[in-house]
Amino acid sequence: MAKTLPKTDAVIVGVGWAGGIIAAELGKQGLKVVGLERGKERGVKDYYVVHDELRYGIRYELMQDLSKETITFRNHGKERALPMRQLGSFLLGEGLGGSGVHWNGHTFRFLPYDFEIKSQTVKKYGESKIKGLQIQDWGITYDELEPYFYEFEKAAGIGGEEGELGPKRADPFPNPPMKETPITARFKKAAKSLGMKPYQMPSGNMSEAYENQYGAKMAPCQYCAFCERFGCEYGAKADPTVAVIPFAKETGNVDIRNFANVTEIIHDGKKATGVRYVDVQTKEEFIQPAEMVIVTSYVMNNTRLLLTSKLGSPYNPDTGTGVIGKNYCYQILPGSAGFFDEEQFNTFMGAGALGATVDDYNGDNFDHSDLDFIHGGSISINQSGYRPIQYNMVPTDTPKWGSKFKENSIKYFTRALSIGTQGASMPVQLNYMDLDPSYKDAYGLPLLRMTYDFTEQDKNLYNYIGKITDNIMKEMGPSKINDRQQLEHYDIVPYQTTHNTGGVIMGAEPETSAVNNYLQMWDAENVFVVGASAFPHNGGYNPTGTVGALAYRAAEGIIKYSKEGGLLA
């Protein structure tokens, strides 16, 4: 029997960036908040011996325990979906702070074009340009979101400089850009000589000592090179457990419970009344009644919880109707590797978001009239620090093992550089998420099923941008560059990126979207579903700057709703 607990104003499901920000903002307003996080409590104090590549970088100590829960995957609807038994393609977060603990901190704002992608593309290139793509406007413009972006950047202490082709800013970055290194300088010089406009990547690693609007003090980044996949022992990384959660607790209004895995949003068909959760250690079950339910459990579980709780209309891939599970997108990642026989770089030094970027081939910053794809991507060099197990970059013709592999992987550890792209990913009718018919999690609930493959749009974008990254790399003067591979089928095994999007998308109409531009569910006005799950497509940047902006927008909506009620948009 589940134990019913005293009612609270708001219950938050999952405490990463989205949940942490909303907890802080609601607590500040005097609302009583219960934050339920399935993983453990953790913070800077827990990263005393964190420079351990095997434990954190390869065995993924800070990420989701798949023995309890995973997703199933297939490339297309006629295949049998099978469980993602091991982490690979993306690394789901678990524990206080979510993925915000072990992210890199590349913190961009999506382009104005992203928010109005359908109307702008059709206006400029005609309806035929978007044939087969299930794109839609987001129901909010960049200008409307601008102040929320800034709120997040202040909370996260983002350091950077404005790119000429990026979105216009009302305020300068809260912190200066990261240091220039021979690697970032080399990229910029090459990009400039090709007529592009490089700038220092906006960073969530503190370029200087910083104090945010919540009084959180963050130390300057030490460029320690154990950043992505690791927690920061200095508290120098923008991390929810440093930036927002301590303040949330200090308000005295926020009660965060760890090891609390939410299994159901309880509702009466119109409104939610609370959530059910299991203590994953003692296995006790609880019901937490609440006036408002805020779902911030990342793309996968935002979608799955709504489906298993039967809230909102499930997406139907045959007809393209329904909304929960719709428009799952990922990221397209063309890039180039260059090998410098005569030079050695300090590749083992770095910081998660130390890098340089160009926007010349992002969004609609270049003419697509004669191209067979829309959108593009931001192209960057990222000096996050090579570590020896993960980084074995070798020229294409090198065998995978044996003496030659050894020789090249040793030689090029400090002599290879790579350029990468965060390429936009467009939704299509047959890429989606629903519930798996056979596989279950540790609590007996169906796993989320992902049906996803790359499309012609993706392949065309990949090939086109790949030639650009080759050109920049060649201009950097390597002895050789690697042959570019073809983008074939999406593969769940090799790590690509944890930039999954969609499933509970936002928009202006309830027929085509699940939440409005306050991230409030059309079908249940006291439920707010926040995260990259709200992206109707994925843009040409890392997502979290935009997730943060949407979290601040949602927090404003939730506070408004707590006073006025009703649909906010």
Added chain:
Amino acid sequence: MSEHEQKQESTMSRRRFIRNSGLVAGGLVGGGILGGLIGANMNKDGTATEENTHTNGHDQVAYQQSPLYFTNPETFGILQAAVERIYPKDENGPGANDLDVPFFIDHQLAGSWGNNTREYMQGPFFPGSNFQGYQSPLKRHEVFDVGLAALQTYSNEKFKKPFAELEGEQQDEILTAFEEDQVKLRGVTSRTFFNILRAATIEGVYADPAYAGNKNMEGWKMKDFPGHQMSYINQIESEKFVKIKPNSLHSYTK
């Protein structure tokens, strides 16, 4: 060589080892146990390697050089031979065995990774497409049991000799057949086994020495990787390549 002769030879070398090591205590020799634990570090001629004398150059006992998973010297010998082909000793520096990679793998198999404790292992199991990842019902330690045994069987069939006694090129030929999925195993594909073996070998070369491989940080030194350093803030802008003496996790507790 007949199977009977092979058996004799391996017992022979074990006996030689026991004699050489002076470890034979009355009544203890029986079965394969003694050779199993310490014979792991044996050279072909039966003499103990330097590490085998229980020092790591600092008059300290290298307690980590003890198997926690493997119980059978023949199996451990196959592993030793295989990892050395994947990461051989050559003019670039030590190979997998000098770096204690077999002990690294052994310890990993005995723990959480070898038992897939943080992975989804519920059925039903189906082979899956090339894009759906690991779908074997076997845990990694079982994959190694099956895979190493199959290396031996395949070797005996093809070259009429145990895997560890083959020439390097012959061992490569066999490993390649496994890599290319030409060998049928029970419960797992030979390619999956090979890929795990390869990945684990590289991990053993470069993981922190706390895990028993990357002996004396020699793996890191080959790559000019300085291991754990607290900060590069004063060097990050340097135009010159900076050589830094490596540090391991051990330095946290020193």
